[in-house]
Amino acid sequence: MSMAPRWQKSSYCMNESDCVELARLLPDTIGLRDSKRGQGGPVLAFSAPGFESLITRIKRGEFDRH
Template sequence: MDSPVWQKSSYSGANNACVEVRTVSGAVELRESDEGRLILRTTPTALAALLHGAKAGEFDHHA
C-alpha cells in the first residue's frame, strides 16, 4: 500500500533536520526534510541491504 505522506524518523523528535520516507508505486523514496526537493528513489530490497550494512558496520571505515 502506498503512503504518499512523508514519515519522519522517530529518532528526530521535534527537530526538522531529519530523514523522511514514503512508498510510491512499490518504490521507497527518501529525502532530508530541509532539502525537500531532492528525493532518492530506490527499491525496498536495496534500502534493506543498505540499512543492514550500516547496522553491521560495513561503512564505518568511511567515517
C-alpha cells in the same frame, strides 16, 4: 488520479526539524529525502530489497566515518 507520497520522519528525529524522511513511492519503491529540503528537494529511490540492504549495511556500520 495519483496520490502524493506520505512522507514520515525517522523516529530518531524526535522534534528536530532537519531529518531523514521516508515514503512509499510505488508498491515496491521507497523514497528517502532530507526534510529541510522539502517538496522541491532531491529524492533517492530504492527498490524494497535495495532499501533493506541499505538499512542492514547502516546497522553494520559500513558507512561510519573512521
